[in-house]
Each structure stands twice: as C-alpha cells, then as structure tokens.
Amino acid sequence: MRKRATAREVADAAGVSKWTVIRAFTPGASIAEESKRKVLEAAAALNYTPNLLARSLATNSTHQVAVFVDDFANPQKLPFLETLTERLQAEGLVAVLININTHFDHVHALLHADQRQVDAVILFGTAFRSETLNDLQFGRGTPPMFVLARDSQIEGVPAVTCDAELALREIVDHLFERGYRRPGFMTGATVLSTALRRRQHFVDFWGEKGVDDVAVFSAEKYSAEAGAEAVRGYLKETDPADRVDVLMCENDILALGAMDEIRDRFGLRVPEDMAVVGFDNYELCGSSAYSLTTYEQPRDEMVEVIVGIITGRLEPETVTLPGTLVVRNST
Known part of the structure; x- marks a missing residue:
C-alpha cells in the first residue's frame, strides 16, 4: 500500500510548523490566512488528508456513533436509518452500523463499541433485554447509550420514542x-x-x-x-x-x-x-x-431529538413525541 503523507511532511513543504498544519485542518482554529494557504497548497500537492484516528486520541472523541439493529426484516428500519445517518453526518459524525444476531449479541456489541471508543451507542431494535444490559458494569469513560423508537427498560438509558x-x-x-x-x-x-x-x-x-x-x-x-x-x-x-x-x-x-x-x-x-x-x-x-x-411515527422529529442529545444541545432525558393516525380503506 502507498504510504500516506504525514502532517510533518506537509509542514516541511509549506515551511511552517506541524501545529500550524493541524490548525489549518481544525474548524474554527486561529491561523493566518497566508499560512493556511501555504498548508492547503502543500497538502494538495502531497495528497494529504488529516488522520482522524490520530486526532481522536488528542480530542478524546472519535466522532463515531454505534447503531445497533436486530430486526433487518422490517423494511421500516431503512427510512429511519437513512434519516439518522444523514443527520449524524451533517453534524460531522459517522454511524457505525452493528448487526445484532445470534452470533454477535448485545453484550459483545457493547464491548466492541467501547473498545472502538465510539462517542455514543443508539439501540435501534426490539431485542434489547434490560436484564442482560444491566449486568454490564460500564464505568467512567464508556459510551452513553440511548434508545430510539421504543421505550427504554434500562435504568439510566433515555429513550426517544413515539407516544x-x-x-x-x-x-x-x-x-x-x-x-x-x-x-x-x-x-x-x-x-x-x-x-x-x-x-x-x-x-x-x-x-x-x-x-x-x-x-x-x-x-x-x-x-x-x-x-x-x-x-x-x-x-x-x-x-x-x-x-x-x-x-x-x-x-x-x-x-x-x-x-x-x-x-x-x-x-x-x-x-x-x-x-x-x-x-x-x-x-x-x-x-x-x-x-x-x-x-x-414522527421519524424526523425523533431523529432530530436523539442527535441533539448526542451532540449536547439537548438534555439526556426520555422524550415521547406524538405521531399521526392515518385512516385508509382497511378500516
């Protein structure tokens, strides 16, 4: 595999410090326009992109959200996932989709997500047994969990659901x-x-x-x-x-x-x-x-709330939202 260009190589090519390169790729960071121009030109010439994994070690945030799904036979999951991933990406977050099945249960998935240091976990399915999840003694630094589109039966885990x-x-x-x-x-x-x-x-x-x-x-x-x-x-x-x-x-x-x-x-x-x-x-x-x-169900509103909680704009508490009865010929 071709070796990736490093921030040090970009710094040398632009005639600036490594930290100036880092600031050039950090939204909102203070940097002179001329220095930023030199960095971006050198980065383009070297085909450089920031290493987000390395950056996460410094910021203590991976910008990844694990989404656990266990009932893929339900096609209604797809519109929810489309809306959820779109909103997460708009916030600079990436959804890590984990398929819960007989070979990879919730306990394994949570431990796996914790090891990957995701910023949050969304339980989006039906087979989340509270007695199993409550047995996991997650301590300080483990990712917060939230439930989407069903009630939470897990103490300390808020839900965003239709009323x-x-x-x-x-x-x-x-x-x-x-x-x-x-x-x-x-x-x-x-x-x-x-x-x-x-x-x-x-x-x-x-x-x-x-x-x-x-x-x-x-x-x-x-x-x-x-x-x-x-x-x-x-x-x-x-x-x-x-x-x-x-x-x-x-x-x-x-x-x-x-x-x-x-x-x-x-x-x-x-x-x-x-x-x-x-x-x-x-x-x-x-x-x-x-x-x-x-x-x-109020899909867009539910997703907006759970993304707001994850990003810190809203308090982490259970929220129930009203939906709409749609009457057709079957009744």
Missing part, C-alpha cells in the same frame, strides 16, 4: 367510532414486543370502552411471512362466528402479511369481514393494493 399511549388511544377511538366491537391484536415475538407497549395500551383502552375480550396472538418475528402464518393459525382454529372484526398488528409488515392471507387464502373481505390496522406508515401501506390504516 404509544396517545397512539393507541387514537386508534381505539377510531375503531370504536367505526362500530368495531370484537378486537384482536397480533404482536411480534412476545418476549420482544413488551418494550413497544402497544398491545397493553390496546387492551387497556378497549377495556375502558367496556370491551374486555381482546384476542391476542403472536407472530414469531417481525416479517410479512410471520404475520401471514400467525393469522392463518388464528383463522383455522377459530369458528367464523367467533372471529375478531378488527385486527390490530404491532407493525405494518405484520399487517401486510396478514391482509394477504386474510384475502387470498381465506377469501375474506377487508374491511367488511375483518378490518386491519398497522403501525409505522410504511410506504406500501398507501398503495391501492393495501390502503392500510396505520399510525405514522
């Missing part, structure tokens, strides 16, 4: 006004869905309206295939007269898979025979093939 209580109240009010009285709820994997709190709010708000019998069943994971399989099992096992008249799914991907199964395999009409509701407002929800009623 699930407000969202589910609006959804249940809408369904009740439309005349539905036999509600059902499909979760993702039961052990993972508790942090979203959508199922509990859904059940509680129906109870306030005098409807205590809410059918609840689970998909194995957050995917269209899992949603189809879960509703298939429910419809096969349930007498038509006892079936729900509206099915709320924990996210849109489950809802889209459920709708395909309800209509294509069982020949039922949506919403006449069974209404369906999702959560997230994924792009396909608005297509004529689905026209799915759903709830849109």
